Amino acid sequence: MNDLEDHIKDQLRRFLNANYFPMLLPDVAWILTYLKQQTNSKSTQIIQRIFQKSDSLQISIEKYLDSRSYSITSHEFPLVRDILIRSYNSELMHNINRPEYLLRMLTYRKEHKTDHFIEWFKCFLCETDENWIRYQDLVYHWTNCFVKDQIALFEIMKEVDSLIDLWIKVAPNNNQRSDFFVAHMVTQCFSQENMNNLLKNALHTVNNEKFLEAFKKQYEKEKLANVKGQLRNLKDPTNPLFQLINIAEEQQRQNKLVEDLIILAASMIEVEDNELLNDTFNNPSRGTFVYLILFDKSLSSLSIHKTIVNRLSQQWTKWEQGTLLASDIRTWENFPKEQKAIFHEIWPLVAKETEKTVDIDSVFDVSCKALKAKLETNDKIITCLDTYCQDAIDKSTYDDLVKNWHERFEIESIHLIDIPPALSNIVEFADELNPYAASIAWKTYLDRQTAPSRNNRSLERNPIARQLSEELDNDTTSRQEEEFSTGRIDISRKKPYHVYK
Secondary structure, eight states: HHHHHHHHHHHHHHHHHHSOOOOOOHHHHHHHHHHHHHOOOOHHHHHHHHHHHHHHHHHHHHHHHHHTTTTOOOHHHHHHHHIIIIOOOOOTTTTTTTHHHHHHHHHHSSSHHHHHHHHHHHHTSOOOOGGGGGGHEEEEEEHHTTTTTHHHHHHHTTTHHHHHHHHHSSSSOOOHHHHHHHHHHHHHHSSSSOHHHHHHGGGGGGOOOOHHHHHHHIIIIIIIIIGGTTTTTTTTOHHHHHHHHHHHTTTOOHHHHOOOOOOHHHHOOOOOHHHHHHIISSSSOOHHHHHHHOOOOOTSSSHHHHHHHHOOOOOOOHHHHOOOOHHHHHHHHHHOHHHHHHHOOOOOOHHHHTTOOHHHHHHHHHHHHHHHHHHHHHHHHHHHHHHHTTTOTTTHHHHHHHHHHHHHHSSSOOGGGGOHHHHHHHHHHHHHGGGGGGGGGHHHHHHHSSSSTTTTSSOOOTTTHHHTTTTTTTHHHHHHHHHHHTTTTSSSSOOEEEEOO
């Protein structure tokens, strides 16, 4: 049997040396596949041993593959994949450096087209996770072949979803490997001078979530973080958010990645409570960022639009619950014509989008009426004190009470401000006495009654009091003459209150 094997081996050597057997890629692939067969056939096993130990066959295969390394077309990639990976024979091909061979095929210039790179990637980087592949180095070389060719890059990025899927399928549990490829492809995108062209012409088809998330993180880091303060200026052509919105409009809001980037950029714009209230109430204007977010059609679908509307709705609810100050009522009542128009654009929009049934003006009107009623009471008390209690020993105490109560309207909600009990006791007397405060006869009578007495006694009733009978009814005149002749106003009806010294 050994003699037979040696004879066959010699014959094989002579045939190979005489080029009797043309050595082509299909032939090499067939031989290697034949050697991998598992069989019980004795004759097949003999031939396999002969091929396996044939130095001539080894030399012929290596020589042929070496001659073709720079001229293999993309159509031949599957055959080379079988030779180098699926049917690889370490004894017949131990002198072939497979990673180097793959790189030679990659740099074949006659077919330097997108399909060439895509097929190379699919055949050689999505087949095995064996250590010899050194996939990181191969991926770096692969992208270097087309990253500076914008057209080629665009075409490959359109296929990035399927490329990522194939890459992950090789080693689905190797997160480090999958993360590397996704991050590397994102990096190639950001090496481009014109990112907007890439977003418009290539990345609009991408749906892979890993890629999209990695891209958005990198976009935030490289394109948004350093211009955060510029993002709110939506009239600036250099503003990334301005550019993204234009792309979105051009593509009829169908670019998922661009839409996500718009949301990302808008979410980085901070609108403080003071700014929100100022732009919508204290000093409403159509030139503010808040107004643009509310009314610009291209921004109405953004989450920040909904967020701002909800925050304004919450402010509306607070106003309904009685948090308005006197200064708020003055602002509402004294709007210039233009600001009043803007106010009536903003808040009805809030009502519409949050399904409120109450008109915004009615909310202010309720508090306005409450404020006016309390201010009328305030004025009534002041008139009473100034008219009838000028010489009271505790006049300053009541003046302070009035002052403190009045100041509360500027810092406290109108509906939470009640009349202090001490002032409340004066209201009834003010209602009865204030109508006569402007009466000349009444004023003359008071002046006489409250004039200092030499004997430090109450003054006698002056005949001028008779003039009051023409203005006061008998009951009122009788009670008031009694009170003023004794030098007292009985505010509590129980406890005397001295109105002059």
